[in-house]
Amino acid sequence: MIKEVIVVEGRDDTVAVKRAVDADTIETGGSAINEATLRKIELAMERRGVIIFTDPDHAGERIRKIVAKRVPGCKHAFLREEDATKRGDIGVENAAPEAIREALARVRTEAVAESGGDAGAGLISWEDLLAAGLIVHPAAAARRRFMGERLGIGYCNGKQFYKRLAVFRISREEFASALIELENERGDQG
Missing domain, CATH: 3.40.1360.10 (Dna Topoisomerase Vi A Subunit; Chain: A, domain 2)
Incomplete structure (x- = not known):
């Protein structure tokens, strides 16, 4: 149970x-x-x-x-x-x-913030999302869907994805590993 x-x-x-x-x-x-x-x-x-x-x-x-x-x-x-x-x-x-x-x-x-701070601030940056093609990219939505599934945080828009990475304290290692899977599966197509 x-x-x-x-x-x-x-x-x-x-x-x-x-x-x-x-x-x-x-x-x-x-x-x-x-x-x-x-x-x-x-x-x-x-x-x-x-x-x-x-x-x-x-x-x-x-x-x-x-x-x-x-x-x-x-x-x-x-x-x-x-x-x-x-x-x-x-x-x-x-x-x-x-x-x-x-x-x-x-x-x-979900990580709980202490004293009103951001629970997972600093793990993955907005610039990391941009570099990974998860925002401001022609295939950003499809790429976020793949990453959300691999990371176990579901699909959402770019801003919400960024928040979920922090709230669920996704490590840089987890993020990098999922990104490698994405690139291996999709190649240069998306």
Whole structure:
């Protein structure tokens, strides 16, 4: 059984997670997450820890941000968009049990800033992203998607990617290793 409580968006996500692993969940009820649900998540964090596991879409990202802001130090699991898509619908409920287990095995812990500082400042710079073609590059989105999958931090825009590298304290070594994989797989094409 997974020790932490997994935060998902709805009942169908709970069913999919329970098909894949033995775990308890808290459902946010979609993006209309209320105060009572946030209090349950806070209690779960105090007692067992929390893994945020939302859909790889805009609404899921919004919920992830709301919960992470309210409950610092959460763990995060990310599904690849293609693993969560079925007949044009994106959601955890569409993922195969193996994809869910893989996402939960690659969970990342959010670094908590001390005294209001930036938790992971200085690890990877904006200039590093520029040099790696992850921003201001014709294939930047595709490159970020690949890197996000390899690093286990999900896909997002350039600014959010930069923040996630810091929040999840991605080391320069992890970043360089994923970048080598990217270059080896894509060659000079992107």
